[in-house]
Each structure stands twice: as C-alpha cells, then as structure tokens.
Amino acid sequence: MVTAPTTKVTATWILAYRGGDHVLLRDGELVYAGTRILHVGHGWPGPVDETIDCGDALVMPGFVDLDALADIDHAILDSWATPDLSLGHLWSADYFRNRRREVFDPQERAIIREYALAQLLRHGVTTFMPIASETHSSWAETYDDLVHVAELAQRLGIRGYLGPAYRSGVNVVENGTRTVLFDHEQGWAGLRGAERFLDYADTEGRDLVHGALLPCRIETLTPELMTATAHLARDRNCLVRLHCLQSESELALLDDRYGMRPVELLAASGLLDTRLLLPHGIHLGTYSHGGGGDPGDLDRLAAAGVTVVHCPMTSIRYGAMLESFDRYRASGVRLALGTDSFPPDLVRGIDYGTHLAKWADRSLAAGATADYVRAATIGGADALGRPDLGRLTAGASADFLVIDLGDFTLGVGDDPLRVLTLNGSARDVRRTVVAGRTVMTDGHVLGTDQDTLRRHAQALFARMKHAYSDRDHRHRPPDELFPPTFPHHLPSDPTAKAPT
Numbered sequence: 001m002v003t004a005p006t007t008k009v010t011a012t013w014i015l016a017y018r019g020g021d022h023v024l025l026r027d028g029e030l031v032y033a034g035t036r037i038l039h040v041g042h043g044w045p046g047p048v049d050e051t052i053d054c055g056d057a058l059v060m061p062g063f064v065d066l067d068a069l070a071d072i073d074h075a076i077l078d079s080w081a082t083p084d085l086s087l088g089h090l091w092s093a094d095y096f097r098n099r100r101r102e103v104f105d106p107q108e109r110a111i112i113r114e115y116a117l118a119q120l121l122r123h124g125v126t127t128f129m130p131i132a133s134e135t136h137s138s139w140a141e142t143y144d145d146l147v148h149v150a151e152l153a154q155r156l157g158i159r160g161y162l163g164p165a166y167r168s169g170v171n172v173v174e175n176g177t178r179t180v181l182f183d184h185e186q187g188w189a190g191l192r193g194a195e196r197f198l199d200y201a202d203t204e205g206r207d208l209v210h211g212a213l214l215p216c217r218i219e220t221l222t223p224e225l226m227t228a229t230a231h232l233a234r235d236r237n238c239l240v241r242l243h244c245l246q247s248e249s250e251l252a253l254l255d256d257r258y259g260m261r262p263v264e265l266l267a268a269s270g271l272l273d274t275r276l277l278l279p280h281g282i283h284l285g286t287y288s289h290g291g292g293g294d295p296g297d298l299d300r301l302a303a304a305g306v307t308v309v310h311c312p313m314t315s316i317r318y319g320a321m322l323e324s325f326d327r328y329r330a331s332g333v334r335l336a337l338g339t340d341s342f343p344p345d346l347v348r349g350i351d352y353g354t355h356l357a358k359w360a361d362r363s364l365a366a367g368a369t370a371d372y373v374r375a376a377t378i379g380g381a382d383a384l385g386r387p388d389l390g391r392l393t394a395g396a397s398a399d400f401l402v403i404d405l406g407d408f409t410l411g412v413g414d415d416p417l418r419v420l421t422l423n424g425s426a427r428d429v430r431r432t433v434v435a436g437r438t439v440m441t442d443g444h445v446l447g448t449d450q451d452t453l454r455r456h457a458q459a460l461f462a463r464m465k466h467a468y469s470d471r472d473h474r475h476r477p478p479d480e481l482f483p484p485t486f487p488h489h490l491p492s493d494p495t496a497k498a499p500t
Contacts, residue, residue: 003033004033004034004436005033005049005050006031006032006033006038006046006047006048006049006050007031007032007033007048007049007050007051007052008029008030008031008044008048008050008051008052009029009030009031009032009051009052009054009059009400009402010027010028010029010051010052010053010054011027011028011053011054011055011056011057011058011059011402012026012027012054012055012056012057012058012405012416013025013026013028013057013058013059013405013416014028014029014030014040014058014059014060014392015058015059015060015061015373015392015417016028016030016040016041016392016393017040017061017391017392017393017396018393021374021378022370022373022374022377022378022391024415024416024417025040025041025042027042028040028041028042028059029041029042029044030059030392030400031044031046031048032398032436033436034398034436035207035397035398035435035436035437036395036396036397036398036436037392037393037394037395037396037397037398038394039394040392040393040394054402054430054431055406056404056405056406056413057402057403057404057405057406057430058401058402058403058405058416058417058420059392059400059401059402059403060373060377060392060400060401060403060417061126061377061389061390061391061392061399061400061401062124062125062126062127062377062389062390062399062400062401062432062433062434063123063124063125063126063127063337063346063376063377063380063401063426064125064126064127064128064336064337064376064377064379064380064381064383064384064389064390065120065125065127065128065129065337065338065339065344065346065380066128066129066161066241066277066279066307066309066336066337066338066380066383066384067129067131067241067279067309067311067338067339067340068120068125068128068129068130068131068338068339068340068344069116069119069120069130069131069132069339069340069341069342069344070112070113070116070117070128070130070131070132070149071112071116071131071132071133072112072115072116072342072457072460072461072464073341073342073461074133074341074342075314075317075318075341075342076342077089077465077482079317079318079341085481087173087176087178087473088173088468088472088473088474088476088481089135089468089472089481090171090172090173090178090471090473091135091170091171091172091173091471092172092173092174092471092472092473093172093173093174093175093181093473094473095172095470095471096170096172096181097181099470100138100139101138102136102137102138103136103137103463103464103467104136104460104463106144106145106148108460109145109148110148110152111453111456111457111460112132112457112460113132113145113148113149113152114152114156114448114453115453115454115456115457116130116132116344117149117152117153117156117158118156118445118448118450118453119342119343119344120158120344121156121157121158121432121434121439121440121445122426122427122429122432122440122443122445123343123344123345123346123426123427123429124346124347124401124403124426124429124432125158125339125344125346126158126159126389126399126400126401126432126433126434127158127159127160127161127380127381127384127386127389127399127434128158128159128160128161129160129161129162129212129214129241129277129338130149130160130162130214131165131214131243131279131338131340132165134165134167134170134216135471136464136467139167139170139183139186139190140164140165140166140167140186140190140216141164141165141166141190142164142193143164143193143194143196143197143200145164146162146163146164146197147197147200149162150162150200150201150204150209153208153209154206154208154209155447156439156445156446156447156448157208157434157435157437157439157446157447158208158434158439159207159208159209159210159389159399159434159435160208160209160210161210161211161212161239161384162197162201162209162210162211162212162214163194163197163198163211163212163213163214164190164193164194164197164214165190165214165215165216166186166187166189166190166191166193166194166214166215166216166225167186167187167190167215167216167217167220167221168182168183168184168186168187168188168190168220168221168222168225169181169182169183169187169219169220169221169222170183170220171217171219171220171249173473176473178249179253180219180220180253180257182222184222187221187222187225188225190215191225191228191229191232194213194214194215194232195232197211198211198213198232198236198238199211207397207435208434208435210384211236211238212238212239212240212241213229213232213233213238213239213240213241214240214241215229215240215241215242216242216243217242217243217244217246217250218242218243218244218245218250218254218262218265218266219249219250219253219254221242223258223265223268223269226265226266226269226270226271227269227270229269229271230269230270230271230273230274231270233271233274233275234270234273234274237275238275239274239275239276239277239383239384239385240271240274240275240276240277241276241277241278241279241309242266242271242276242277242278243278243279243280244262244266244278244279244280244281245262245263245278245280245281245282245283245284246279246280246281246282246283246320247283247320248283248289250262250283251283261285261294261297262283263284263294263297263300263301267300272300272301272304272306273304275305275385276304276305276306276307277306277307277308277309277336277383278301278306278307278308278309279308279309279310279311279338279340280308280309280310280311280314280315280320280322280340281301281308281309281310281322281328281333282315282320282321282322282323283320284297284298285297285298286298286323287323288323289320298327298328298331298333299331299332301331301333302331302332302333303332305334306333306334307333307334307335307336307379307383308322308328308333308334308335308336309336309337309338309383310322310325310335310336310337310338310353310375311337311338311339311340311341311349312337312349312350312352312353312356313339313340313341313345313348313349313352313353314338314339314340314341315356316352316356317341321356321359321360322353322356322357322360323360324357324360324361324366324367325353325356325357325360325366325367325371325372326357326361326366326367326371327361329371334379334382334383335375335379336375336376336379336380336382336383337349337350337353337372337375337376337379337380343425343426344426345425345426345427346376346426347420347421347424347425347426347428348425348426349376350369350372350373350376350421351421351422353367353372354367354368354369354372354421355367369417369418369421370417372421373417373421377390377391378390378391397435397436398433398435398436399433399434399435400433401429401431401432401433402429402430402431403416403420403424403428403429403430404428404429404430405419405420405428407424407428409423409424410423410424410428411423427443430442430443465478465481465482466478468481468482469481
C-alpha cells in the first residue's frame with residue numbers, strides 16, 4: 001500500500017476552523033496528506049515529507065464560487081450601455097425565428113472553457129458552479145459541452161457542480177420592445193440532456209465532478225419546465241440553481257405572462273421544495289428600485305432553505321445591489337457568493353459587497369468582512385451540502401489558498417483579511433491547492449499554456465463582438481454597438497495629431 005506524502009505548510013496567518021467558525025492563527029501550520037487535512041494549528045507531532053514555508057502570507061480555505069464565469073467575458077461589453085444599445089445586445093425576433101446559429105464550433109467552445117477554468121484557479125476558486133452566455137449558441141448548452149467541462153475540470157484539478165444550462169425561451173427584441181419568445185421542444189430537449197448529465201456525473205464517482213440542474217433565467221422557463229425540473233431534482237436529490245429576482249424586466253415579463261411574482265412561481269412549480277440556489281435574489285418586495293410584490297417573500301425564501309448566491313461585483317456593474325446583506329442574514333436566508341463576470345475575483349467581490357452593505361444600511365458596521373468571508377467559504381460549502389469544504393480543519397478536503405501579504409502594494413500589515421479585501425485582490429493568490437493537489441503556483445495554472453490561451457481568447461472575443469451585428473434588430477456594426485470610451489486615433493489616421 002502506497003502512503004501519500006505528508007506536507008506541512010507554515011505561514012504568518014492561517015484561517016483555521018474551530019468551534020463552528022473561522023479563527024485566525026498566528027504563525028500556524030497546516031498539514032495534509034493525499035486529499036485530506038490532518039492538522040491545523042501549532043506543534044504537529046508527526047513526521048512530514050515536505051515543508052513549505054510561505055512566510056508573510058495568509059493560508060485560507062479555497063473560494064466556493066456558485067455563479068462562476070465559464071466564458072470569456074460579458075460585462076466589458078454591456079455593463080455601460082444606453083437603453084437603445086442594450087436592446088442591440090439581444091437577439092432580434094427574426095434571428096430567433098430564422099437565423100439561429102452557433103458562433104463558435106465545439107473546439108472553440110472548448111478553448112473558451114479552458115480559458116475560463118484557468119482564470120478561476122488563478123483567482124483562488126477551488127469549487128465552482130458555472131455560468132456562461134447562451135447568446136452565442138444556436139440555443140443553449142448541450143450534454144456534450146458539459147462532458148467536456150467535466151473532463152477539463154478533472155485535468156486542471158478544479159471541483160465542479162455541473163450541468164448544461166437549458167431554457168424554453170430567449171429574451172428578444174420584437175417591434176422595438178423586449179419580450180421572450182419560446183421554442184418548447186428546445187426546453188424539453190435541454191432537460192433531457194441535463195438528466196443525462198446527472199447520470200454521467202454519477203458514473204464518474206470522483207469528487208471533482210458532481211451533477212446539478214442549472215436551468216437559465218426564470219423568465220426563459222415555462223411553468224411546466226420548472227415543475228418538471230422540480231420533480232427531477234427531488235427524485236435525484238440534486239441541487240437546482242436558477243437565476244431569479246435579478247431585474248425589473250424579469251418581474252414585468254412574469255407579471256404580464258402569468259400575473260405572478262417570481263417567488264409565487266417558484267412555490268407553484270415546486271422549486272421551493274428543492275435544494276434551490278438563486279443568483280441574484282435582489283428584486284424582492286422591499287427593494288427600493290421597483291421591487292414589486294410581497295415583503296414577506298424574503299421570509300418564504302428563508303423558510304424554504306433557499307440559498308441566495310450574492311454577486312456584488314456584477315450587481316453593482318449593472319446598477320443593482322442587495323438590500324441588504326445583513327437583512328437577508330437576519331431573516332435566515334442562506335448566503336453564498338458568486339462572481340458571474342470577469343474577473344472571477346471573490347476578494348474584489350467581498351470588497352464591493354461590504355461597502356455596498358454600508359450604503360444600504362447607512363452603517364459602517366454593516367456587511368462585516370467576516371460575514372462575507374464566511375459566505376465565500378462556509379456559506380458556499382453548506383449550500384452544496386459539503387461540510388468538508390470551505391473550512392480548514394482536520395478531516396476536511398485539502399482545498400486552500402496561499403495569499404502573499406508581503407507585497408509592497410498591499411501597504412502596511414494589520415488584520416490580514418481586512419488588508420487583503422481593502423488593499424488587495426485575488427491576484428495576490430500565490431498558490432491554489434484542490435484536494436491536496438497543487439494546481440496553481442506563482443500565477444501559473446499548471447497544465448495550461450496561458451499565453452496561448454490568452455491569444456485564442458482574444459481572437460474569439462473579436463468574433464463574439466462582430467456576431468452581435470447579425471443578431472441586432474437594426475444590424476448595427478460593432479463600433480456602433482460597442483463604442484469606445486474615447487475616439488480611437490490610429491497611426492494611419494490623417495486627422496491624428498502628434499502629442500506635443
């Protein structure tokens with residue numbers, strides 16, 4: 001029998017787990033062998049095969065990102081648009097009915113996914129649940145797409161809760177107005193592919209690949225598809241994640257079509273009786289910008305055990321915020337974190353979230369850093385039903401990060417988590433370890449050619465931008481749909497002036 005080597009990691013600070021919560025250990029040590037942690041504390045009495053002295057660093061649990069970007073980007077293109085330009089980023093009704101196509105072939109989609117997963121590991125995400133745009137597909141994700149993601153996750157060493165996104169409808173522009181058009185067979189085919197992937201994940205029997213049901217946005221599902229999803233989730237005891245309560249347009253579409261609020265529709269479909277995760281969970285009855293509905297909806301989510309996947313960085317980029325993080329916690333709603341857009345940086349997400357919480361509650365004490373760190377670790381792990389993730393303690397999975405605290409740009413030292421979240425970012429992660437396997441060191445994700453991935457991603461991004469013109473209801477060119485911040489003057493431009 002081969003015994004896994006024992007490794008001891010030492011650092012100025014270790015975010016350990018004791019008595020049901022995180023604690024900070026000064027000059028601590030973490031010892032692991034194989035996939036499991038043996039010891040977190042001081043004075044390990046046993047032998048070790050290797051010691052890694054991280055110096056002035058913080059060792060903390062790996063981040064659990066439950067709305068993790070599995071794409072190139074989107075916020076850089078559409079988070080600043082005028083209302084007219086925003087309509088140009090949707091499908092036209094004509095494109096929906098007559099011209100749907102795949103912008104990228106399977107090999108190109110594979111490159112996009114590898115680029116995205118490498119970014120997650122670079123930013124310290126050790127467990128993820130993916131989100132990718134369906135805009136550039138002929139409809140939505142396929143079973144084969146997610147099998148490739150699963151294979152990629154195992155190769156790179158990141159833990160995924162995976163399933164193909166599916167939908168019955170798509171947001172389109174018809175007669176100059178946003179609406180949803182439906183292709184019901186596509187929805188049922190998507191559910192069949194999702195069930196097939198659950199079977200695939202079960203046969204894998206490996207901790208890096210787990211099946212989940214990941215339907216798209218609530219307004220793109222029919223009540224029948226939601227009900228069928230709920231039945232399947234209960235039969236298979238699997239997680240369901242559904243983007244919901246994220247925009248005023250969502251509320252208006254559901255009210256016009258069904259005369260129901262999102263939470264009413266979740267209850268009527270049976271989804272509230274499943275292991276349900278809701279990104280972004282913002283537009284409830286008490287939301288200050290067109291919330292609509294019953295203030296008691298928050299209590300209904302809490303009573304059902306729903307987890308709201310809070311994505312503060314993405315929310316504020318699109319002009320929204322949770323009102324408020326502390327109020328949701330006080331109501332008993334379970335909270336986890338997601339990134340949802342680039343960069344997949346939960347340190348920046350925590351920073352955005354804590355400061356937005358102060359504004360929402362008009363209190364410097366609101367949105368405590370500790371509560372946000374819990375959401376990014378323990379909260380995400382508990383939402384997955386994984387008490388062995390999101391905390392550093394004996395018996396837990398050896399998922400951890402080493403974050404450099406000695407860089408000049410981080411400023412003076414104090415509480416390591418406040419220094420990190422106020423002054424740093426996830427780019428300060430120097431080592432990422434998943435289930436005892438080192439998968440990123442010194443900015444490089446092992447098993448990838450990051451320079452080549454970046455070149456491919458840039459070329460695919462250019463094609464992505466150009467494809468919007470074909471879908472736009474007015475067929476505007478990319479430079480009109482995505483104007484630069486300032487006019488570009490190229491060297492060959494005769495109107496360009498040399499700097500003085």
